[in-house]
Amino acid sequence: MSVDAQPVSELPDPRNFGLPVVAEDELPEELRTLVARVHDLVDAVAHTEADTSELARASAAVHELTERLNVKRRDVGAMLERPRADGGTDYQTLTNVVSGVSNPAAVPLVLEETEDGVRSEFTLNGTYQGPPGLVHGGWIAALLDQALGSASAAAGMVGLTANLDVNYRNPTPLNAPLEITARVTGAERRKVHVSGEIRHNGEVTAEGTAIMVRLVAPS
Numbered sequence: 636m637s638v639d640a641q642p643v644s645e646l647p648d649p650r651n652f653g654l655p656v657v658a659e660d661e662l663p664e665e666l667r668t669l670v671a672r673v674h675d676l677v678d679a680v681a682h683t684e685a686d687t688s689e690l691a692r693a694s695a696a697v698h699e700l701t702e703r704l705n706v707k708r709r710d711v712g713a714m715l716e717r718p719r720a721d722g723g724t725d726y727q728t729l730t731n732v733v734s735g736v737s738n739p740a741a742v743p744l745v746l747e748e749t750e751d752g753v754r755s756e757f758t759l760n761g762t763y764q765g766p767p768g769l770v771h772g773g774w775i776a777a778l779l780d781q782a783l784g785s786a787s788a789a790a791g792m793v794g795l796t797a798n799l800d801v802n803y804r805n806p807t808p809l810n811a812p813l814e815i816t817a818r819v820t821g822a823e824r825r826k827v828h829v830s831g832e833i834r835h836n837g838e839v840t841a842e843g844t845a846i847m848v849r850l851v852a853p854s
């Protein structure tokens with residue numbers, strides 16, 4: 636099996652797929668701050684033991700805020716465009732649930748390119764809980780899927796996940812530093828084979844492999 640990678644600068648332009656594109660410098664700092672605060676709000680709501688009158692006040696305030704923000708909504712599928720250090724262009728789904736910069740539900744997972752793939756350090760708060768004190772297995776799969784897809788994209792091969800296999804080797808703790816790594820291991824025709832791991836204190840807690848099928852731009 637050989638890796639047939641293209642330069643990253645040849646990533647498909649989302650406009651060719653009919654997707655709206657937002658330049659990174661057009662994204663207001665105020666939106667980033669709002670996203671971070673709502674991210675913290677979700678954790679606060681999940682864990683609050685405030686009294687009923689406080690809960691009622693908070694509920695009314697959040698309802699009012701939701702109505703205000705819904706007055707002007709972005710299209711589903713909007714992509715964020717950012718320049719790369721090497722002169723190319725990077726794209727990311729703005730509201731991606733794992734890593735989207737405008738999604739308060741996102742981790743957010745900020746993946747950096749390494750010599751052989753992508754890597755990130757991150758911590759998951761109680762919002763991502765499955766078993767008591769541990770990260771939900773579905774979110775572990777989502778994190779791996781995102782890293783595996785990003786490793787494929789970083790190698791110039793953007794695709795959709797056709798198959799994802801996850802092995803849970805050890806419990807993944809909440810509120811503790813975690814590391815995720817992923818890389819391309821091979822490619823044939825439109826199939827890209829990728830593998831990755833999540834580690835805590837250097838020990839693998841979960842590992843995954845996937846087949847990404849490369850996107851073909853509409854002609």
Ligand SMILES: CCCCCCCCCCCCCCCC(=O)SCCNC(=O)CCNC(=O)[C@H](O)C(C)(C)COP(=O)(O)OP(=O)(O)OC[C@H]1O[C@@H](n2cnc3c(N)ncnc32)[C@H](O)[C@@H]1OP(=O)(O)O
Nearest residue numbers: 647649652726780781784785788793795796797798824848
């Ligand atoms: C717009 C761009 C801007 C840039 C943007 C940058 C963003 C950069 C970061 C991205 C990071 C995202 C990370 C999250 C990634 C997801 O979450 S993707 C969402 C979940 N996945 C899906 O929704 C996919 C749903 N499935 C499908 O749409 C279609 O089945 C697929 C996967 C596109 C394949 O369909 P197809 O195009 O018709 O391909 P097909 O000809 O059937 O198969 C092609 C090859 O793949 C193989 N194959 C197909 N399915 C399978 C399978 N399940 N198992 C094994 N092999 C399979 C076939 O056997 C065939 O192999 P060969 O014959 O070449 O040996």
